[in-house]
Amino acid sequence: MQSIVGPLDNRFGVPTLGQVPKPMPITHLDFKSEAAERGCFPHFMLKEIFEQPHTVASALSDRLDHQAAMARFGGLNLSTAEFRAVDRVVIAASGTSRHAGLIGEYLLEELAHLPTEVEYASEFRYRNAPFDKSTLLLVITQSGETSDTLAGLREIRRRGHKVLAVCNVGDSTIAREADGGIYLHAGPERGVASTKSFTSQVAVLALFALFMGRIRRLSRENGSSLLRALEEIPAQIQSILEQNNHVREIALKYARAEDFLVFGRQYSFPVALEGALKLKEMSHIHAEGYPAAEMNHHPIAFVDEATPSVFVAPVDQIYYEARRNIEEIRAGEGRVIAITTEGNETLSRKVDEILYVPQTLDCLTPLLTVVPLQLLAYHIAVLRGCDVDKPVTSPKV
């Protein structure tokens, strides 16, 4: 039987049920010790936020096939025919990884027309979800050890279905037990709150959706434009990181707020959920992420001077609806921090604070718009005296 922890990029292969796996050879993981050090950063979380231009680049490296306007992977372990036979994808994950999964859902539906559902791994493991032979389970996990995600994987494999894993830790249990998968190559993530693994997960899911699309009916032209736009992302993230001080100034004004609302539409909705999770994880602030249009079905009742609203509103196909939502919040005396596309000066006159991200394809905006949200949550946590890298204890306010 194939050794299950072989050369780095095709490490997936597992013993069938009941077979005792052979002792595994030692694996040399591909990151240098200093990666574990904080270097010049006061916290691992800030270091990992600033690593994202590199980590996204390494998630993409050797996987862009411009010749065929395609993505290529070394460890999927399923044939193209098996992938073409897939007619439904179920994604199971927890926390930040689930938010990346929600973006994967949009990407797989848009680029590959594949019906996709995203499940809380903690619920999925106990459900008797109907699974056809042509349904693929995709689990997403930074650590590869999250028990709910592992249990979901084992349940579906027990029923004889294939499971792919998008994972960051090469030698983890989930990496060993999945049938195939894609590594993030993001290096160790020491901050408890995931940051760089989120953008690497989204980048890898964009490539996977491209792959599934191009073996179906996604045009060569669309494939090429996605590859070109992906290649620009690392430098674009770098340009956003240069606004770090400006984000800190905004954090100074809102660090005392006890409630935040975070809104977004389409691809920006999961980013809003992620932004709210970072505020909750880091600063113990009550923060809710919502699809922006949902705000009229109650959240708008919370809008007041003391509850800032963060709007993820890149200039995409749904921008004008998002802008209308912003105007409604402002009409209700709400304070608005907006994240939008460079050049959108009009919006700056309609909001209290504005942060800009470079232009990219709608489906890739989460890779950019999440960065100011990570920085905002980080600076607010520092200003509230929280233990940023291990945010367990309630902070001194």
Ligand code: BG6
């Ligand atoms: C939680 C972390 O424990 O696990 C989150 O606080 C993380 O930040 C979640 O997103 C899922 O972890 P993983 O490793 O499965 O992606």
